[in-house]
Amino acid sequence: xxxxxxxxxxxxxxxxxxxxxxxxxxxxxxxxxxxxxxxxxxxxxxxxxxxxxxxxxxxxxxxxxxxxxxxxxxxxxxxxxxxxxxxxxxxxxxxxxxxxxxxxxxxxxxxxxxxxxxxxxxxxxxxxxxxxxxxxxxxxxxxxxxxxxxxxxxxxxxxxxxxxxxxxxxxxxxxxxxxxxxxxxxxxxxxxxxxxxxxxxxxxxxxxxxxxxxxxxxxxxxxxxxxxxxxxxxxxxxxxxxxxxxxxxxxxxxxxxxxxxxxxxxxxxxxxxxxxxxxxxxxxxxxxxxxxxxxxxxxxxxxxxxxxxxxxxxxxxxxxxxxxxxxxxxxxxxxxxxxxxxxxxxxxxxxxxxxxxxxxxxxxxxxxxxxxx
Numbered sequence: 001x002x003x004x005x006x007x008x009x010x011x012x013x014x015x016x017x018x019x020x021x022x023x024x025x026x027x028x029x030x031x032x033x034x035x036x037x038x039x040x041x042x043x044x045x046x047x048x049x050x051x052x053x054x055x056x057x058x059x060x061x062x063x064x065x066x067x068x069x070x071x072x073x074x075x076x077x078x079x080x081x082x083x084x085x086x087x088x089x090x091x092x093x094x095x096x097x098x099x100x101x102x103x104x105x106x107x108x109x110x111x112x113x114x115x116x117x118x119x120x121x122x123x124x125x126x127x128x129x130x131x132x133x134x135x136x137x138x139x140x141x142x143x144x145x146x147x148x149x150x151x152x153x154x155x156x157x158x159x160x161x162x163x164x165x166x167x168x169x170x171x172x173x174x175x176x177x178x179x180x181x182x183x184x185x186x187x188x189x190x191x192x193x194x195x196x197x198x199x200x201x202x203x204x205x206x207x208x209x210x211x212x213x214x215x216x217x218x219x220x221x222x223x224x225x226x227x228x229x230x231x232x233x234x235x236x237x238x239x240x241x242x243x244x245x246x247x248x249x250x251x252x253x254x255x256x257x258x259x260x261x262x263x264x265x266x267x268x269x270x271x272x273x274x275x276x277x278x279x280x281x282x283x284x285x286x287x288x289x290x291x292x293x294x295x296x297x298x299x300x301x302x303x304x305x306x307x308x309x310x311x312x313x314x315x316x317x318x319x320x321x322x323x324x325x326x327x328x329x330x331x332x333x334x335x336x337x338x339x340x341x342x343x344x345x346x347x348x349x350x351x352x353x354x355x356x357x358x359x360x361x362x363x364x365x366x367x368x369x370x371x372x373x
Contacts, residue, residue, distance in 0.1 A: 010170035010173055010174050011031070011036060011071060011072060011167070011170050011171060011174055012036075012071055013031070013036040013037040013038070013070075013071055013072075014036070014037035014038065014039055014068065014069075014070050014071060015027075015031055015036060015037070015038050015039070015070055015071065015072045015073075015074060015171075016038075016039045016040075016041065016060065016068075016070040016072070016073045016074070016089075016093070016096070017038060017039070017040050017041070017056075017057065017073075017074045017076055018041045018042070018073065018074070018075050018076065018077060018085055018089065019041075019042055019075060019076030019077040019078075019085075020040045020041070020042040020044075020047050020048055020050075020051035020056065020057075020076070020139055021042075021047065021076065021137060021138055021139060022133065022134060022136065022137050022138060022139065022141050022142055022146075023076050023101055023130065023132075023133065023142075023146075024040070024042070024051070024056075024074065024076030024101075024139075025040075025050075025051040025054065025056040025138075025139035025142035026056075026132075026142040026143055026144065026146040026147065027056075027074055027076065027101075027147075027171075027175065028040060028051060028056030028057040028142075029054065029055060029056045029142055029143065029144035030144045030145070030146070030147065030174070030175040030176070031057075031174065031175070032055055032056065032057060032144075033144045034174055036174075037057075038056065038057030038058070039057055039058055039059070039060050039063070039068065039070065040052060040056060040057040040058065040059055040060065041059070041060040041061070047138065047139060048061070050138070050139045050140060051139040051142070054139060054140070054142060056139060056142060069093065069095055069096070070093055070096045071096060071097070071167070072096060072097050072098075072099070072167055072171060073089040073093055073096045073097070073098040073099070074099060074100075074101065074171070075089060075098065075099065075100040075101070075102075076100075076101050077100075077102075078236075078237060078240055079102045079103070079104055079107075079108065079237075079240040079241060079244050080240045080244075082100050082102045082108050083108045083111035083112050083115065083118075084115075085100075086098055086100055086108070086112060086118070086125060087112060087115050087117045087118040087121075088117075090118055090121035090122070090124060090125060091117060091118075091121065094121075096124065097124050097125075097126065097163075097164045097167040097168065098124055098125050098126075099125070099126045099127065099128045099168045099171070100127055100128065101128055101129060101130055102127070102129065103129055103191060103195070103241050104188055104191075104241060104244040104245045105127040105129065105153075105155045105184035105187045105188055106184040106185055106187075106188045107188075107244045107245070108127060108244075109127055109155075109157055109184050112125065122157070122159055122160075123159045123160060123161045123164065124161065124164050125157075125160065125164070126154060126155070126156055126157075126160050126164050126165055126167075126168040127154075127155040127156075127157070127184060128152060128153060128154050128155065128168050128171075128172070129152070129153045129155070129187060129191070130147050130150060130151075130152045130153075130172070130175075130177055131150050131151040131152065131153065131195075132146050132147050132150040132177070133146075134146070137234045137237070145176070147172070147175040147176055147177040148175070148176035148177070149176065149177070149178065150177050150178065151177065151178050151179075151180050152171075152172035152175075152177035152178065152179050152180070153180055153181070153182055153187050154168055154169060154172070154179055154180070154181045154182075155181075155182055155183060155184045155187050156181065157184065188245050188248055189248050191245070192245050192248035192249045192251075192252055193252055196241065196242060196245060196249050197249065197252050197253070197256070198230065199230055199231075199233060199238060199242075200242070200249070200253070201227075201256075202227060202228055202229070202230045202231040203231045205227050205228055205231070206228040206231035207231075209228070221338055222336065222338040259282065262278070262282070263279075263282055266278045266279055266282075267279075303354075304333045304334065304351040304352060304353065304354070305351070305352055305353070305354040305356070305357035306349055306350065306351050306352075306357075307349075307350050307352070307357055307360065307361055307371055308347050308348065308349050308350070308371070308372050309321060309347075309348045309350065309364060309369050309370065309371055309372070310345055310346075310347065310348075310369070310370040310371075310372055311337075311345065311346040311347070311348045312344065312345060312346075313344040313345055313346055314344075317346075318337070318346075318348070321348060321364075321369065322335075324364070324367050324369075325350070325360065325364070328359070328360060328363045330352055330356045330359065330360050330363075331352070331353075331356075332350050332351065332352060333351045333352055333353065334350075334351035335348065335349070335350060335351070336348070336349040337349075347372070
């Protein structure tokens with residue numbers, strides 16, 4: 001089966017995706033949307049069927065003897081079997097570049113280097129990691145646009161061929177991602193801090209809610225929802241991720257434990273000399289760290305001004321607000337909606353360029369909206 005690639009793709013196809021879950025199916029949807037031939041394989045027949053039915057590709061099990069040699073094999077399996085599947089793909093498809101998209105890289109590379117069946121083939125292997133995902137899992141949650149604008153890390157190893165790295169980069173570009181290159185060790189250190197630590201902390205906070213009074217949870221706002229959002233992630237996958245990157249995560253958790261012990265000690269006697277200063281220092285350190293997290297388009301988070309608008313909790317109000325903002329010609333850089341506990345009203349927080357805040361406030365006020373901040 002040949003599919004014409006008339007949308008300026010860098011890959012020619014066909015592409016074989018092994019593992020048709022959220023990420024694998026999303027890659028399939030993205031490549032199919034660009035006209036590439038995608039073939040899917042998964043150990044679960046039901047996962048395969050769903051991925052096929054949503055349009056992520058056709059099934060390898062249904063090729064019916066058709067000659068098939070992929071240009072690229074994408075291994076999108078759980079981390080504990082990734083090295084084995086990569087090795088099998090390298091042997092089964094000697095003309096193909098093989099990459100994986102696991103969220104840990106160094107342990108997989110070490111396992112591959114120790115496998116006799118992978119020896120002599122590793123020049124065609126590139127470890128990669130798209131920094132995108134959802135709390136939901138499985139192909140039903142897949143989206144063709146999942147990788148658009150997201151970083152896609154390429155971790156070439158010492159013997160990776162330049163053309164193999166280029167083909168891996170082409171996949172990222174074709175899916176709208178932003179390729180970046182790191183060593184496997186640099187990658188694992190980075191994700192331990194910016195991905196694995198937040199997951200652990202979110203889960204620990206959410207675990208405190210299990211037996212909480214219903215009355216307390218009824219007061220919850222976006223602060224709690226933001227902190228615990230990723231606690232809904234798949235425990236089976238995260239057991240594998242945390243195990244594979246435990247060494248780097250533990251080093252970070254030691255530092256968190258020191259800060260937590262320090263805070264507990266302070267709060268045990270909050271009226272002691274220096275206690276309030278220590279609390280303020282801890283919060284200030286948090287301010288400094290948060291200020292380093294890039295905002296939209298890589299800008300600092302504090303580069304925008306914010307205002308909050310009261311929105312009645314009735315159909316059509318958000319659409320009306322955004323439409324009227326559009327009439328002002330002012331671009332909204334970010335948008336958050338929070339509900340006020342006990343009231344049928346929403347709080348729409350808008351981020352705009354600092355020089356536009358007053359103009360937008362006056363315009364919305366004139367149109368009958370209540371701007372509260």
